[in-house]
Amino acid sequence: MTPELLRLLRTPEGLNALAAAVEVTGGEPLAAASAMRARGFGADLAAAALTQASLRARAAMKFGPDAARMFFTRAGLEQATRGPVADRRAARLAASGVRTLADLGCGLGSDALAAARHGISVYAVDADPLTAALAAANAEAAGLADLITVACADATTVPVERYDAIFADPARRQAGRGRVFDPKAYSPPWDFIAALPGRVPRTVLKLAPGIDHTLLPPGAEGEWVSAGGDLVEAAFWCGPLAGVPRRATLIGAGVTEITGSGVERAPVGPVGAWIYDPDPAVVRSHLVAEFAASVGGRLGDPDIAYVYTDDPVDTPFARRLAVTEVLPFSLKRLRALLRDRGVGVLEIRKRGSALVPDQLRKDLRLAGPNAAGLVLTRVDGAPVVLLTEMAR
Known part of the structure; x- marks a missing residue:
């Protein structure tokens, strides 16, 4: 293109x-x-x-x-904010009183479009001429060109103090290198991005889900968002926009949230009859303890984000599986157990294990008409295997 x-x-x-x-x-x-x-x-x-x-x-x-x-372009589509995620962010900005917004690194314009639909006037910039042209075309196609001004410009040159709020989405890919994981390699550079809340207090930074918590500005809120079970982004809400220290937001048929400090520790105890695999947004936001409290659960190991209960509790924040067998890891014993139960289809999950599921599946020589789940993990520091029902 x-x-x-x-x-x-x-x-x-x-x-x-x-x-x-x-x-x-x-x-x-x-x-x-x-x-x-x-x-x-x-x-x-x-x-x-x-x-x-x-x-x-x-x-x-x-x-x-x-x-x-x-x-669209292929790269632009991969990086674009999903519609429901952008809409929820725009609604939150509008509710906070934002009427003008500088969108730095607007990409194809997903967040600018959402903000305009909530009545916010947007000045959107992108350093790439084609990307800026695509964003302008998308604004016009949506009938929102009167609320969205798109410019091909270096984000560092924008007089951001003129706007009520800033939304910054630094580029996290480089030609020929794919994804960039080091914030110092972002474009615009991290030093510029990190300084924005000091210039305009109402600032939102859209970042990679793996962003280090220590980079969160003082007093800001760290939000991790999953859509349809996929962890899609982290957002740092700064200044007056911050509501809680940490938030995990799950977007599906509706929106559910769990919030907390991000520093609480969950109780540790024995494996129960039920194991919960928390949504990745819960794990990345460091809210496993808050989730465990919501189901009356405990960890089997203080450093592994699996939660156990003795009774089943419905929750939108995790996949729940019934535990049918708990045993120390032994390939020979596990192979015999699965053979006796006629398991030919095995769904493998793991946390805290160095085993490679595909290789393990081959080594187990599965055969039979039945299906089961397998969890490779640690309990009290020791490697264990949990046999479970298949996830539904």
Whole structure:
């Protein structure tokens, strides 16, 4: 995709190409390209339209029906905030009284669109010319161009003090290197990002879920968000926007949250009849103790985030499994047990174990009509195996 091709896609001819691409996408790529050329579209326009049709189909999982009129790049789609996550953030900003927002590193504009839908006027910048053009096109396609101004600019040059709040989403990928895990390698650099709350107190930083808790600004809230069970981001809410020290937010059919200090320790005790595998947002936010308290549970090991109870408790914050067997790890004994129970399908989970599930599955030589779950973990420092029912 180039800015020129984007402009062409937005012309009447380009819109016709996009409509045609939807009709032929889904089959063999060469056949789709031939069908586009047979309809009179040039090779470049046909390829661009087919790429957009494919990306829009993938984007529906993040953006729902809005994806059908948006413009994407593959990298931009991978990094874009999911629609429900962006909407919830925008609602929280609007509720705090934010009316103007500087969006630094706007990408394809997902968060800017959500903020505008909540009545916030957004100045969105991205250093990449194509990305900025895509964000502007998406704002226009959504009918929100009157509330969103997009500029191709270096985020460090924006006079952020003019705005009620800042939303910063530093780039965490580099060409040829993939994901960047060291905040010092972010773009804009971490020193600039970390200084933003001192310039505009109402600042939200969208960061990688693996961000170190020690980087949380003093007094800020660290929120870890999962969508559909996938851990998708961390957000640091600064200044007046902070509500609690730590928050785990789960977005699915609805929104559920668990909050706490992030420093509490859960009680430790024996394995129970039920084991809970907490949502990754609960684990990453260091709220396992708060979760354990919510189900009246305990840890089997102080450093392993599996929670046990003697009675089943319904919870949206974890997967619950019935424990049918507890034994010290022994490949020979485990193989015999699974053979006796006719287990041919095994779902393996692990925490605190160096074993590789795929290799273990081969070593167990599974055979039989039954299915079971297996948890590799530690209890009181010792390696153990828990045989469980399959997850439902």
